[in-house]
Amino acid sequence: MDISIINAIWVMAAIGGAAAVILYFVAQKFKVIEDPKIDIVDEALPGANCGGCGFAGCRAFAEGLVKAGTMEGFFCPVGGNDLMKGLAPILGLEAEEKKPQIAVLRCNGSIKNSIPKFDYDGDQTCSFTTNLTAGTGGCSFGCLGGGECVDACDFDAMYMDPETNLPVVKENCIACGACVAACPRDILELRNRGPKEKRIFVSCVNEEKGPLAKLNCSVACIGCKACVKVCNFDAVHVNNFLAYIDYDKCTLCRKCVEVCPTDAIHEIHFKPRKPKPPKDETKVKAKVEKKVEAKTEVKVEAKAEAKVEAEAKVEAEAKTEGDNK
Amino acid sequence: MGLLTFKIGGIHPPENKMSASAAIEEFAIPKQAVVPLAQHLGVPAKVQVKRGEMVKVGQLLAKGEAFISADIHSPVSGKVFKIEPRVDSTGFRKESVVINVEGDEWLENIDRSDDLVKEIKLSESEIVKRIHEMGIVGMGGATFPSHVKYMVPQGKTVDYLIINGVECEPYLTSDHRIMLEKGEEMLIGVSIMMKALKTDKAIIGIENNKPDAIANLEKLAANYPGISIKPLKVQYPQGGEKQLIDALIRQVPSGKLPIEVGCVVNNVGTAYAIYEAVQKNKPLIERVVTVTGKPVGKPSNYKVRIGTPITELIEKSDCSMDATGKIINGGPMMGKALVTLDAPVTKGTSGILLIENEKAKRVPIMNCIRCGKCTTVCPMGLEPHLLSIIARQGENEQCEDERIMDCIECGSCVYTCPSGRPLLDNIRLGKSNVGFMIRNRSKK
Numbered sequence: 001m002d003i004s005i006i007n008a009i010w011v012m013a014a015i016g017g018a019a020a021v022i023l024y025f026v027a028q029k030f031k032v033i034e035d036p037k038i039d040i041v042d043e044a045l046p047g048a049n050c051g052g053c054g055f056a057g058c059r060a061f062a063e064g065l066v067k068a069g070t071m072e073g074f075f076c077p078v079g080g081n082d083l084m085k086g087l088a089p090i091l092g093l094e095a096e097e098k099k100p101q102i103a104v105l106r107c108n109g110s111i112k113n114s115i116p117k118f119d120y121d122g123d124q125t126c127s128f129t130t131n132l133t134a135g136t137g138g139c140s141f142g143c144l145g146g147g148e149c150v151d152a153c154d155f156d157a158m159y160m161d162p163e164t165n166l167p168v169v170k171e172n173c174i175a176c177g178a179c180v181a182a183c184p185r186d187i188l189e190l191r192n193r194g195p196k197e198k199r200i201f202v203s204c205v206n207e208e209k210g211p212l213a214k215l216n217c218s219v220a221c222i223g224c225k226a227c228v229k230v231c232n233f234d235a236v237h238v239n240n241f242l243a244y245i246d247y248d249k250c251t252l253c254r255k256c257v258e259v260c261p262t263d264a265i266h267e268i269h270f271k272p273r274k275p276k277p278p279k280d281e282t283k284v285k286a287k288v289e290k291k292v293e294a295k296t297e298v299k300v301e302a303k304a305e306a307k308v309e310a311e312a313k314v315e316a317e318a319k320t321e322g323d324n325k
Numbered sequence: 326m327g328l329l330t331f332k333i334g335g336i337h338p339p340e341n342k343m344s345a346s347a348a349i350e351e352f353a354i355p356k357q358a359v360v361p362l363a364q365h366l367g368v369p370a371k372v373q374v375k376r377g378e379m380v381k382v383g384q385l386l387a388k389g390e391a392f393i394s395a396d397i398h399s400p401v402s403g404k405v406f407k408i409e410p411r412v413d414s415t416g417f418r419k420e421s422v423v424i425n426v427e428g429d430e431w432l433e434n435i436d437r438s439d440d441l442v443k444e445i446k447l448s449e450s451e452i453v454k455r456i457h458e459m460g461i462v463g464m465g466g467a468t469f470p471s472h473v474k475y476m477v478p479q480g481k482t483v484d485y486l487i488i489n490g491v492e493c494e495p496y497l498t499s500d501h502r503i504m505l506e507k508g509e510e511m512l513i514g515v516s517i518m519m520k521a522l523k524t525d526k527a528i529i530g531i532e533n534n535k536p537d538a539i540a541n542l543e544k545l546a547a548n549y550p551g552i553s554i555k556p557l558k559v560q561y562p563q564g565g566e567k568q569l570i571d572a573l574i575r576q577v578p579s580g581k582l583p584i585e586v587g588c589v590v591n592n593v594g595t596a597y598a599i600y601e602a603v604q605k606n607k608p609l610i611e612r613v614v615t616v617t618g619k620p621v622g623k624p625s626n627y628k629v630r631i632g633t634p635i636t637e638l639i640e641k642s643d644c645s646m647d648a649t650g651k652i653i654n655g656g657p658m659m660g661k662a663l664v665t666l667d668a669p670v671t672k673g674t675s676g677i678l679l680i681e682n683e684k685a686k687r688v689p690i691m692n693c694i695r696c697g698k699c700t701t702v703c704p705m706g707l708e709p710h711l712l713s714i715i716a717r718q719g720e721n722e723q724c725e726d727e728r729i730m731d732c733i734e735c736g737s738c739v740y741t742c743p744s745g746r747p748l749l750d751n752i753r754l755g756k757s758n759v760g761f762m763i764r765n766r767s768k769k
Contacts, residue, residue, distance in 0.1 A: 117664065117665070118664045118665075121685075121686055121687050122687070122747070122750065123747050123750045123751075125754075127754060128750055128751070128753070128754045131753070131754070131757055132416075132753075133416045133417075133664065134417050134664075138412075138664075140417055140418065208410070208418075212409075212410060212418070
């Protein structure tokens with residue numbers, strides 16, 4: 001073999017070896033030391049990268065959670081309470097129990113309730129339309145039916161109902177909040193799912209005075225406060241002619257639903273109410289007659305008294321006259 | 326020698342000036358006037374009258390208290406019936422004063438005669454004060470409170486007063502008729518404005534499709550030294566403030582106001598309103614409105630009291646409602662479709678345009694073919710195809726860098742797009758998001 005080939009081989013080997021040594025030391029100096037818990041937590045997470053937790057993806061959530069040293073304020077809506085309970089032993093911490101929530105559309109301005117007053121032929125995206133027009137029904141607070149919320153949903157939990165032109169939230173909603181952020185009119189809200197999925201909410205966000213609100217929609221909240229008067233749990237309040245039910249205080253007694261004059265308050269997944277027993281007709285008639293009798297008696301008495309008083313007056317006057325004469 | 330024009334972009338839609346020969350007709354006073362409190366750019370005025378109060382024509386109804394705001398005066402005499410939100414031409418409910426009309430009694434100090442008053446008795450500051458008190462706003466349609474333009478900032482001087490007699494929107498002819506019928510009044514108004522701005526030079530720019538107006542004003546302007554009349558090439562949007570200055574003087578730098586190049590621009594209608602305000606003590610209570618379009622049997626130019634329901638204008642113009650698919654407040658390029666005909670005429674209502682059924686709906690939207698026509702025609706030198714995409718995607722910082730706020734919303738890009746794409750809709754969405762971002766930035 002030629003000496004030049006052997007020279008070439010051992011020169012290359014020496015360069016390679018030097019590079020290896022330099023790289024080894026550089027790698028040691030710039031090594032990123034990561035807590036191994038981050039990898040374990042990341043494995044356990046659903047990997048949807050939906051942003052519902054408020055972080056930029058599942059890896060970022062894992063990093064934030066491990067670094068924080070507490071589970072307070074950390075919640076993955078996709079995995080829910082079960083996932084958080086499972087993560088607790090990995091971190092040696094206590095998991096927060098959160099009430100499961102769901103996105104709720106607080107508007108019932110369907111085509112039937114909020115009748116379109118003109119044709120709209122423009123761009124259908126809600127965030128554009130809300131600046132251009134109040135909406136074909138005329139209400140500048142209600143749902144435009146453009147479906148930007150449905151497009152924003154990553155979990156296939158929403159669809160547009162063609163009959164009403166309103167979006168529908170399905171039961172598989174994990175309350176990530178993407179639709180809430182997408183709605184330019186803040187109509188969607190994350191609310192507690194409720195025991196056995198029972199929930200009550202005011203299905204209106206219109207803040208105009210009652211008669212104006214009703215001009216555009218027959219099921220609008222008119223701010224009459226009938227619900228406030230009947231609630232024993234301080235759960236419903238009216239601000240700017242609009243009622244709002246606090247889902248933490250509400251006990252689902254349904255008194256407000258019964259008393260609302262425009263059917264603006266909705267109850268979901270309740271058993272239908274028992275129909276009240278039919279009133280006994282004869283008993284009712286007797287009761288009414290008795291009342292009328294009592295009233296007329298009082299009237300007659302009053303008249304008689306008045307007559308007596310009047311006669312007494314006349315006598316008295318005659319007497320004084322007689323005296324004076 | 327070629328006619329003057331702006332240097333970048335532009336289109337030439339069909340002019341359709343079918344109402345150009347209709348002389349201004351005095352329109353009947355309505356039975357009920359609906360006067361919105363927000364008829365101008367800026368903060369809505371604050372109401373000063375109460376329910377049940379009797380008002381006369383010219384009486385103050387609402388005061389504009391913020392810096393960018395304007396006063397509103399009663400266009401009719403009668404009793405204030407209600408003060409409540411009513412749907413106006415923007416399609417939204419706005420607080421309005423509703424007056425049940427009784428007779429036509431005016432305030433005593435208003436001069437109602439037609440006599441020409443040439444002598445300008447007020448001083449510069451008195452003129453600006455009178456413009457403010459009489460509720461004068463830009464009559465071209467933008468309704469910018471005029472007195473703000475006359476408060477020249479410290480250190481800046483006005484070399485030229487530019488009067489916008491261009492009326493580049495197809496169909497509209499109210500400015501054309503004012504130049505023909507009220508030409509000398511308008512020139513006196515220009516002299517008043519020159520005095521207020523302390524300049525001796527004014528240029529009136531008129532598009533070349535109005536030769537009778539140009540001839541009339543050239544004849545009258547012989548008696549008004551300092552006022553010159555310049556015909557301009559017929560191109561849309563020549564009537565845009567920045568395009569007009571570019572044609573007559575030079576280009577205004579991006580994001581700056583006309584005062585940067587020593588100019589103030591006002592519409593011919595505003596000049597006429599200022600003549601009436603200063604010489605006749607008359608506040609802004611009526612304006613010329615063009616009613617036009619193919620379904621209109623009698624295209625007209627009416628002098629209408631503010632607050633008149635638009636439905637009355639249409640009834641008097643022999644319109645075929647069956648043939649009508651859409652009714653626009655303004656012109657076909659920058660106007661807005663009405664949602665109700667009960668909407669009232671306001672200070673910015675330059676015209677009511679009826680569009681026939683065949684042209685009322687949008688064309689089907691197809692994919693962008695990267696032809697670049699939108700970029701060629703944009704008069705502000707922007708790239709509408711790019712702005713449309715990044716605005717839709719929510720890339721607000723990039724939109725700002727690409728000068729989306731320079732867009733004057735003229736609609737030239739949408740007009741030329743062969744795929745019928747909603748370019749201006751997306752750009753408007755982007756402008757509103759970027760505007761929000763800029764305002765939040767200055768708050769921090």
